[in-house]
Every structure is written in C-alpha cells, then in structure tokens.
Amino acid sequence: MSEHAIEFLQGWIGEKVHCQHSPVKIETQAEALARECAAKAAEEGILLEEIQEEVGDIKELIASRLEEAAEASEHETKSDDKPSE
DSSP states (O other): OOHHHHHHHHHHHHHHOOOOOSHHHHHHHHHHHHHHHHHHHHHTTOOHHHHHHHHSOHHHHHHHHHHHHHHHHHHHHHHHHSOOO
16 A cells, blocks of 8 residues: 555544444444545545555444444543542
8 A cells, every 4th residue: 555545544544433332333433434435535546445455344444443442432431430549
C-alpha cells in the first residue's frame, strides 16, 4: 500500500472510529463507516483495492477498531468505578 494510502487510512480511522457499546451498533456502524471510507478514499484518488490488499476487508478492520474502542472505554469506566486507595 502506498504511503499516501496508509496515511489516509490511519488518519481516517482515528477521526471516524469511536466507541460503540452494542455489538449490533458496532456491525451497523462498521458497515456505514466502510462505505464512507471507500468513498473518501476514492475522492483522494486511492483505490479501495489498494487498501484491502494491505489490510483485508475494510469493514472487518473498522469493526475490530470499534470493538477495541468499546473494550477500552469499558475498562476505563470500570477503573473509574474503583475507589481510590
């Protein structure tokens, strides 16, 4: 994948992929974000195939990042619930 495509994907995911707590919402959000990412990549002159060559299915990648964000948020919430020592 070209450096331009890598920078685009990293920046786009960082900007757009945020915590979703429900698995149904994660799947729905991942599908919508994958379509949005493909459209934005095309605007930037980046072929979706070029991205997918490197990372595989973009929807699966986004869903994975959403799940990671949800887990991190959940962990953070649990840490906030613990009393200070």
